[in-house]
Amino acid sequence: MKLKIIFNIIALFLVSSFSFSQTATLTGIVHDSKSKALHYANISVVGHSIGTTSDKKGYFELIVPASIDINIEVSYLSFETKTFLLNLNPGEVFNLEVELYEAANILPSTDIVASSDRHGTAVRLNPEISLKIPTIGGFEDMLKSLPSVSSNNELSSQYSVRGGNFDENLVFVNDIEIFRPILVRSSQQEGMSFINSDMVSGVVFSAGGFEAQYGDKMSSVLDIKYRKPSQFGGSLSASLLGTNVHVEGVSKNHLFRYNTGLRYKTTKYVLGTLDTEGNYDPQFFDFQTYCTYDVSDKLELSFLGNASSNVFNFIPEDRATSWGTLNEALKIMMYFEGQEKNKFQNTTGALTAKYKKNKNLDMKFILSSYYALEQEAFDILGQYYLNELDKQLGSDNLGDSVANIGIGSYLNHARNYLNAYVTSFKYLGNYKTGNHSILWGAQYNYETFDYSVHEWNMIDSAGYSLGSYGYSQQELIPENRDIVPLFLTDIDNMKIYSNRLNAFIQDSYLIKLDAGEFSMGGGLRFNYWSFNHEFLISPRLNMGFKPNCKRDVVFRFSTGLYHQPAFFKEIRRLDGSINRDIKAQSSYQIVAGGDYVFKAWGRPFKLVTEAYYKYMYNLIPYDIDNVRIKYYGDNLSRGYSMGFEAKINGEFVPGTESWFSVAVMQTQEDIEGDFYRQKYADGTVDTIYLDMIPRPTDQRLNFGIFFQDYIPKHETWQAYINLLFGTGLPVEKAKEPARFTAYRRIDLGISKQLLDGESQFATSRKFWSNFKSIWLSLEVFNLIDIKNEISYTYVTDIRGWQYGVPNYLTGRRFNLKLMVKF
Known part of the structure; x- marks a missing residue:
């Protein structure tokens, strides 16, 4: 099966080298009235998802459609926007010099390209920031300091948005939905994010209230565009965490273009800071390519291919944790025997045909396939000794063990295998007439899952085993001591075959009134899944208004019904049975907010605020352990999520963008039939039924900072700080649950530019003139060495009392990174 998928990807790539649409190349320089180059000016094709930003010399290159009228919009924060009407010949290279003038009303360059975009909930981010943030995880770390996003795990690329879990986020690369590994249970196993930062040209993110064109998830959308290069170039980066190589280019006739990346990552260095010592051997590889070839002014084909292998092997030795x-x-003190071997392999291939009927009508046809082979195999025997420490202040033995209060062991076993295959055909259309932009589309998915699970846990505490509900099996002691009850048993084989159909249509238009600009968009989304024969309709509406006043403000509102049909994990109950009557989780969402663009200290800033409320029903309760989500397999709850968010970004340091964000949020649910028993001193027991309780993602306060700085008159020295704070997540399902400690982390990066490709030194030397830049960075992960909790291991002492031993994340580590662009 694996060879078949690889063969299909190769075949699609070969087919893609014979046809695609004709284009032209637009180059130019953007500067102000004093001829000073404008760095990060936005250059975009109005009505198309095509855009770029200027470099520090004001220079830009952009691949644009040929043989049709196009409007090129050039904008820069605190400057007037200019628009140019062009009609270029196929293969033509056109140079455009743009002079912008300062204006009272300003438009943020990194968040939004066109003024009409400010009316929606999506924001446009600068992809270059993902290359600057000191990070262990990957591209998604640039999202984690946004107000709507929360994460408590630096090893993982997964994130929560406004009270949703990891599975509620949509990710697209060039209109192709990206799937994540399914069986991953800890962040050490996860490997690399699909998104290759070196290949990205555009990033759009929506934290809710998004349009009907996007898929069927309840939380967020991350829409990534890979770059279509206009000249040869590339990059190389190497650090203690791995190596990335990226090459891009264009043929002499400007018909064939390629953008290819190869990545290797290992987290062995940072895993050495964990409490559990042993032989960590993570090996993560990834290859991606995005190719285009133009042959006519009507048709464009493109191919996106990916092959990744994430292998995590681990032989634990011992662990010592004080708390x-x-x-x-x-x-x-814990001592281990055994080992863990995990493998997650994925391949993705997508062939896209874009047909331009005329200047008003575009259509896309996308054929894609995704294949995953995942396996978990481990046998870990752990033996523990639980001790009390001397806590008497002034004692000579302060902090030493003074009494043993528990001894026990556990044995974890698993042989789990998953083969997942998703084939998809997608059609998209876009028609523009007057002030209207009408989008529609349809998609068919064929999905197969072949899952074999053989997993069990045995827990032995104080000389006897604990049964499946955590209670000792007294009848087995001591007569039947050869029979050992298991704390958890999961043995099953399952095969799922299903078909999905979805479609959407939406219209949006912009009206200029005397009072200001008013925009409105509405749409319907339809979904059908053959597994449970459920048909869903999702209406969605968004509005925006920019008043004609002295202050540059925009108000926006969106609402809609969002359904999330189950994928794979949600359909399996805790007892292993399959729920074929599972319903889609659903939410009504209301989002209201606005932004205000202003100047302070003579520099541009933007303040964005949003408030939201989500009523959710048909929810499937779940528990989270590390990054593993364990669903209950039934629609047992209803709930809500509500909050307020604010972000201010701008030039806190001239010429750089930084931001501060804060969010307050609450998410709760009422699980059908949940209760606990309260035992009193007189021996009586009450059964207490719960109503609303915090959901596992209930992070009440979230605060983030990304800050850039440099040494004045020595701009080749730069610094980057990424700070995250989030209050503790619930540990248990209860009215007032115990919570993990707050997540606190600061990562620091200090960079020195060793070579500027446009300097006199580089241009006068043949070898060095081949390089655009060379940077050397020192990164400090977890600067103040805080021990953040991710989960608990539960043990029992000789009195039968249970303790949760915190499992900590990574400590402080220094990383040296070399970055070369050519």
């Missing part, structure tokens, strides 16, 4: 309070200080 507790001044009144109860504890330490656990």
Whole structure:
């Protein structure tokens, strides 16, 4: 099966080298009235998802459609926007010099391209920031300091948005939906994000209230565009965490273009800071290519291919963890035998045909396939000794073990295998007439899952085993001591075959009134899944208004019904049975907000605020352990999520963009039939039924900072700080649950430019003139070495009391990184 998928990808690539649409190349320079180059000016084709930004010399290159009228819009924060009407011949290289003038009303360059875009909930981000943030995870780390996004795990590229879980986020690359590994249970196993930062040209992110054109998830959309290059170039980066190589170019006749990246990553260095010591061997590889070839002024084909292999092998040895309070200080010593071997392999291939009927009508046809081979195999025997520590202040033995209060062991076993295959055909259309932009589309998916699970846990505490509900099996002691009950048993084989159909239509238009600009968009989305024969309709509406006043403000509102049909994990109950009557999780969403663009200290800034409320029903409750989501497999709850967010970004340091963000949020659910028993001193027991309780993603306060700086008159020295703070997530399902400690992390990067390709030194030397830039960076991960909790391991002492031993994330590490662009 694996060879068949690889063969299909190769075949699609070969087919793609014979046809695609004719284009032209637009180059130019953007400067102000004093001929000063404008860095990060936005250059976009109005009505198309095509755009770029200027470099520090004001220079830009952009591939644009040929043989049709196009409007080129050039904008820069705090400057007037200019628009140019062009009609270029196929293969033509056209140079455009743009002079912009300062204006009272300003438009943010990194968030939004066109003024009409400010009326929607989506924001446009600068992809170059993803290359600057000191990160262990990957591209998605640039999102984690946004107000609507929360994450408590630096090893993972996954994130939560406004109270949703990881599975509620949509990710697209060039209109192709990206799937994540399914069986991953810890962030150490996860590997690399699909998105290759070196290949990205555009990033659009919506945290909710998004349009009907996007898919069927309840939380967010991340829409990525890979770059169509206009000249040869590339990059190389190497650090203690791995190596990335990226090459892009164009043929002499400007018909064939390629953008290819190869990545290798290992987190062995940072995993060495974990409490559990042993032989960590993570090996993550990824290859991606995006190719185009133009042959006519009507048809364009493109191919996106990806092959990745994430292997995580681990042989644990021992662990020592101290925790507790001044009144109860504890330490656990654990010794291990066995090993863990995990493999997650994925291939994706997509062939896109774009047909331009005329200047008003565009159509796309996308054929894609996704194949995943995942396996978990581990046998880990752990033995623990639980000790009390001397907590007497002034004692010579302060912090030493003074008494053993528990001893036990556990054995974890798994042989789990998954083969997943998704084939998709997608059609998209876009018609523009007057002030209207009408989009429509349809998609068919054929999905197969072949899953074999053989997993069990045995827990032995104080000389006897704990049964499946955590209670000791007294009848097995001591007569039947050869029979060992298991704490958890999951043995099953399942095969799922299903078909999905979805379609949408939407219209949006912009009206200029005496009072200001008013925009409105509405659409319907339809979905059918053969697995449960459920048919869904999702209406969505968004509005925006920019008043004609002295202050540059925009107000916006969006609402809609969002359904999320189950994919794979949601349909399986805790007892292993399959729920063929599972319903889609659904939410009504209301989002209201606005932005205000202003000047402070003579520099541009933008303040964005949003408030939202989501009523959710047919929810499938779940628990989270590390990054593993374990669903209950039934629609048992209803709930809500509400919050307020604010972000201010701008030039806190002249010529750079930084931001501060804050969010307050609450998400709760009422699970059908959930209760607990309260035992009193007199022996009586009450059964107490719960109503609304916090969901596992209930992070009440979230705060983030991304800050850039440089040494004045020595701009080749730069610094980047990424700070995250999030209050603790619930540990249990309860009215007032215990919570993890707050997630706090600061990552620092200090960079020195060793070579500027336009300097006199480089241009006067043949070898060095081949390089655009060379940077050397020192990164400090977890600058203040805070121990953040990700999960708990539960043990029992000789009195039958249970303790949660915190599992900590990574500590402080220094990383040296070399970045070369050519």
